Amino acid sequence: MATIVIENLEKRYKDVKALNGLNLNVPEGRIYGFLGPNGAGKSTTIMSMLGIVRPNSGRIELLGREVFNDGLKEGNLVKAKARIGYMPEHATLWDFLTPLQTLDIIGLAYGIPKIERAKRARELLEMVGLWDDRNRKVGKFSKGMRQKLLLAQALVNDPDLLILDEPMNGLDPRGIVEFKEIIRRQKEEGKTVFFSSHILAHVEEVCDTVGVIVKGKLRLEDTIDNVKREFLERGGYVILVETNKPVDFTGTGWKVETRGENRYVIRANSDVREQVYDVVTAQGAKILQMKVKTPSLEEIFLKVVE
Amino acid sequence: MLWSFRLELTHGLRTKKLWIMVAVMLLIYIPIVYLLKTHTGNLTTGDIMGTVTGSLSSGVLFFLGIVAIVMGSTLINDDIEKGTVTIALSKPVTRHGYYLGRFAGQAVAVLVALFMASAVFLIAMRVIGIPVAGGVVVQVVLLTLLLFLAMIQLLALGHVISVFIRSHLASIGAAIGVFFLIYLIIPGAITTVAVLRSLNHQPVVNFNNNTTTTKTTGHLSYTQLLEEYYTRYAFYSPTAQVNVIMLNTEDQNGYVGIAHAVRKRWVNLVLLLVMTAVYSGLALWRFRRMDLR
Numbered sequence: 270m271a272t273i274v275i276e277n278l279e280k281r282y283k284d285v286k287a288l289n290g291l292n293l294n295v296p297e298g299r300i301y302g303f304l305g306p307n308g309a310g311k312s313t314t315i316m317s318m319l320g321i322v323r324p325n326s327g328r329i330e331l332l333g334r335e336v337f338n339d340g341l342k343e344g345n346l347v348k349a350k351a352r353i354g355y356m357p358e359h360a361t362l363w364d365f366l367t368p369l370q371t372l373d374i375i376g377l378a379y380g381i382p383k384i385e386r387a388k389r390a391r392e393l394l395e396m397v398g399l400w401d402d403r404n405r406k407v408g409k410f411s412k413g414m415r416q417k418l419l420l421a422q423a424l425v426n427d428p429d430l431l432i433l434d435e436p437m438n439g440l441d442p443r444g445i446v447e448f449k450e451i452i453r454r455q456k457e458e459g460k461t462v463f464f465s466s467h468i469l470a471h472v473e474e475v476c477d478t479v480g481v482i483v484k485g486k487l488r489l490e491d492t493i494d495n496v497k498r499e500f501l502e503r504g505g506y507v508i509l510v511e512t513n514k515p516v517d518f519t520g521t522g523w524k525v526e527t528r529g530e531n532r533y534v535i536r537a538n539s540d541v542r543e544q545v546y547d548v549v550t551a552q553g554a555k556i557l558q559m560k561v562k563t564p565s566l567e568e569i570f571l572k573v574v575e
Numbered sequence: 576m577l578w579s580f581r582l583e584l585t586h587g588l589r590t591k592k593l594w595i596m597v598a599v600m601l602l603i604y605i606p607i608v609y610l611l612k613t614h615t616g617n618l619t620t621g622d623i624m625g626t627v628t629g630s631l632s633s634g635v636l637f638f639l640g641i642v643a644i645v646m647g648s649t650l651i652n653d654d655i656e657k658g659t660v661t662i663a664l665s666k667p668v669t670r671h672g673y674y675l676g677r678f679a680g681q682a683v684a685v686l687v688a689l690f691m692a693s694a695v696f697l698i699a700m701r702v703i704g705i706p707v708a709g710g711v712v713v714q715v716v717l718l719t720l721l722l723f724l725a726m727i728q729l730l731a732l733g734h735v736i737s738v739f740i741r742s743h744l745a746s747i748g749a750a751i752g753v754f755f756l757i758y759l760i761i762p763g764a765i766t767t768v769a770v771l772r773s774l775n776h777q778p779v780v781n782f783n784n785n786t787t788t789t790k791t792t793g794h795l796s797y798t799q800l801l802e803e804y805y806t807r808y809a810f811y812s813p814t815a816q817v818n819v820i821m822l823n824t825e826d827q828n829g830y831v832g833i834a835h836a837v838r839k840r841w842v843n844l845v846l847l848l849v850m851t852a853v854y855s856g857l858a859l860w861r862f863r864r865m866d867l868r
Contacts, residue, residue, distance in 0.1 A: 282866070312868070319665050322866040347667045355665035361657050363582070365589050374585070378578045378666035422662065432665075 270333065272297045272430050272461040273318065278327030280313055280485075287313040288324065289485035295463055295478070300456050302476030302493075303465040306574055310485040311465045312358060315434050319355060320346045332430055351379060354428030356419045358435040358465075364408030368399050368418050371407060372425055379426040393421040396451065412439035420448065431455055432463045437471055449475050473566040481573045488573045496569060505536045505562035506545060512554030521548060534562070576672035576679070579663065583680025593688050596642050600692030603634040608699050620710040621830030623700075628718065628821050628833075635722060636814045641754055643685060643726040647733020648750035650677060651862060653743040660867045670863050678734065678855060682727045689726070693719045717833040721817060724847045728813035729754070731854035738861040757812035765804045765815075773797035798822060806842060811850055816843040 273295035280288040287310045295301045305311045316322040318329055320341060329337040331353065336346040362371050369390055376386035394400040397417040402410070407418065416439045423431060433452075437445050452475050455462050466472050472479060473493065480490040489496065510516055510531050518525045521544070524536040535545060542559065549556050587593055607626055651674075654660040663673060693715050701707045733750050740746040773796060802819050809815035820843050823836035837844050 316661070316866075316868055319661075320670075321661050321664050322868055323864065343669055347669055350665065351667040353665070355662075357658060357661045357665070359658050361659060362662065363586065363659060365586055370585075374578070374582055375662075375666065377581065378663075378668060380667075419662075 270297050271295060271330070272299075272332055273301075273463060274328075274330040275314070275318075276328040278314070278317060278324050278329065280310075280317060280322065280324045287485055288317070288327075291327070291482065291485060292487055293480060294490070295461060295480075297461055298456070298459050299478045300452060300462040300464060300476045302472035302479040303463060303482065304467070304469065304472060304479055304570055305465075305482035307467070309482045311482060312434055313485075314482065315355075315432055315463075315465060318432070319350065319353070351426065352429045353432060354423035354426060354430070355432045356423040356434065356436050358438065361415065362407045362418055362422065364406065366407055367404050368394055368407065368421070369403045371418065372422060375422045375425045381426070389425060389427075393424055396424075397421045398447070413441055413444055416440050417444065420451065424451075428460065430461045430463065434465045435467065436464065437466065437468060445471070469567045469570055479566070481570060483574055489569075493566070497566075505534050506542065507558075507560040507562055508533050508535065508545060508549070508556055509558040510549055510554045511557050512549075512552070514552075516549055516552055516554050518548060576668075576676040578666075578668060579673045579676030580680045580683075581676075582663070583677040584683055585680075587681055587684025588687065590646075590684075592642055592646050593684055596639055596685065596688040597692050597695075599638040599642065600635055600689070601695055603638070604692065604696040604699070608696070608703065608705075611700065611705050612703050619830075620708060620714060623705070623711050624714045624718075624832070625825060625830045627715070628824050636725065636817060637758060639689075639722065639726060640729050640758060640814055641751065643729040644733040644736075644750045644754045645747055646681060646685075647730035648736040648740075648746040649743045650681065650730075650734050651737040651858075651865075652741050652746055653737075655741065655867050656743055664867065671859055674734075674859050674862050675855075678730065681730055682723075685726050685730065686723050689719045689723055714833055717837075721820060721833060721837070724844070724851070725813035725817045728847055728851040728854065731851050731858060732757075732813075734858035735854050735861075738858050738865060757809070758814045761809055761812060762805065762815050762818075765808055766801060769797055769800040769804050773800050802840070806846070810846050813847055813850070816847050819843045 271294050273293060275291055275293035278288050278291040278293075279286070289310075291310065291314060293314070303311055303314070313322060317324045317337070318331060320336070320343070323341065324337060326339050327337065328335065328339070331346075331349040334342075334345040334349045336342055336349055363374075366374065372390035372393060373386050376389060381389065390403075391400065394403055397420055399414060399417055399421065402414065407415065410418065416436070420433075420436065423433070431452075437448060440448060449471070452462055452464070456477075462476075464472065464476055476493060478490070478492050479496060481488045507528075510533070512531060515527070516533065518533075518535070521541075522537070523541065526534040526536075528534055535541070545559070546556060610626055611623060651660070654663070664670065668676075697707055697712060697715060700711075732753065736746050736749050736753065737743075740749055802822060805812075805815045805819045820833070820836045820840045823839045824830060824833055
């Protein structure tokens with residue numbers, strides 16, 4: 270079952286088309302990395318899902334409930350939100366509350382009984398390392414501490430779908446490690462995590478599926494392994510040849526770059542390892558080494574965005 | 576709704592604006608208490624309440640009115656600027672429930688402030704030896720409730736500003752501007768017209784032959800004209816409506832009480848309630864359609 274289904278979603282801000290027929294499908298139990306350059310529509314997508322911005326048209330289904338179909342279905346959205354946790358990118362919590370009070374009032378919004386709220390607040394504050402600061406006003410917190418509390422508030426209802434918008438901004442290295450651990454734990458429990466980030470290394474490390482949005486449209490959506498495989502086949506081979514004269518690749522249709530003497534980088538649209546071997550040996554040269562150039566998610570991202 | 580009510584009430588009772596409200600009321604009550612003290616001994620409920628309503632209709636309505644409209648004018652846009660609205664609305668709450676809950680929370684916070692100040696006022700009178708009979712307490716409570724109705728209408732008017740102006744600083748400026756318009760400028764113009772007409776010679780200039788004639792206004796007195804004009808032309812101004820009711824707390828026989836004035840000027844009370852619903856309805860209508868980012 271898909272946890273998030275978005276079909277032909279459109280959103281305009283005056284003259285700017287933020288979402289331009291976006292389609293998205295997030296399967297249950299996945300950690301989905303939602304990537305895109307600045308202004309691509311990542312935050313608008315998330316806010317549309319939660320009813321914080323109003324899309325112009327399209328369809329959104331969350332956790333099996335249709336929450337938008339050319340118009341908001343508020344009753345369904347409220348029921349879906351009861352099973353969703355959300356950590357926004359740019360947000361402050363209520364400065365006049367302490368972390369304990371914050372989690373208590375958030376728990377109240379989900380209708381969690383008082384005793385359970387207190388227990389859950391303790392668990393979460395210990396998990397994010399804020400238990401010792403439980404009675405300090407949030408207004409006096411550093412950015413990193415606020416980020417931790419934002420994560421804690423997103424987990425109050427033990428959500429089936431956790432939506433994270435640039436969650437690691439402002440965290441120190443230790444916080445990032447702890448954060449990744451928390452996300453992995455969510456996956457182990459069979460929860461779905463929808464994770465928007467521009468730090469591709471984090472996405473590559475944590476997510477198992479990625480979607481790349483560009484100018485309000487999804488350009489790519491697949492598991493990280495499939496994406497890499499696909500880009501690998503389209504990607505490059507570095508070969509080192511032993512030859513007296515340069516190898517001629519004319520007529521192959523491949524993109525060939527010469528790197529120093531007898532070293533070539535070959536890029537093609539498919540797996541051309543055998544053809545490379547044939548072309549090189551036919552010219553009396555010998556392949557000493559053939560290395561498959563693995564593209565990083567960053568390279569794939571840049572390619573897709575371009 | 577209950578959730579956002581609790582959130583707003585927690586906020587409202589801790590905000591500086593609330594304590595400013597209490598402080599302003601107490602500052603206005605000090606001269607009243609001092610004035611009453613000089614006449615200790617032969618004061619009736621009418622004497623006390625006459626002094627209180629006279630002072631309150633000017634000072635309290637002005638200062639508290641500004642605080643209330645400013646409080647209202649930052650309810651939504653400040654929330655959007657800080658991003659707390661995205662946290663709140665990612666929880667299982669509806670937009671109308673969120674707005675109405677916060678409105679109710681603000682209203683209760685204002686009510687608490689008004690009653691706190693009134694209680695301090697009554698205690699202060701008692702302490703300095705002014706006889707505080709049950710009648711005075713009832714009148715002060717009714718007066719506080721009347722002021723409360725005006726304040727919640729100003730809150731709702733502030734909410735309208737807060738959903739149409741995204742910057743909270745700009746909305747504070749706009750709120751102060753609107754307040755001066757409905758508290759001073761429009762009532763001032765209406766009062767001038769009432770004065771002129773009550774003098775039975777409203778000048779009408781005839782531009783064709785450059786002459787001036789006068790119109791009579793029948794048997795209506797200045798107060799009656801003022802009440803009529805405030806009701807008809809300043810129905811959107813809560814301070815004007817409260818002033819009309821206050822004008823009727825006294826007749827030829829002296830102080831007759833707030834309940835009597837409300838019975839006589841029930842139209843103004845209805846206007847207070849209806850316009851509060853209109854303002855909050857407009858704010859809610861806009862809030863439900865807004866992109867909150």
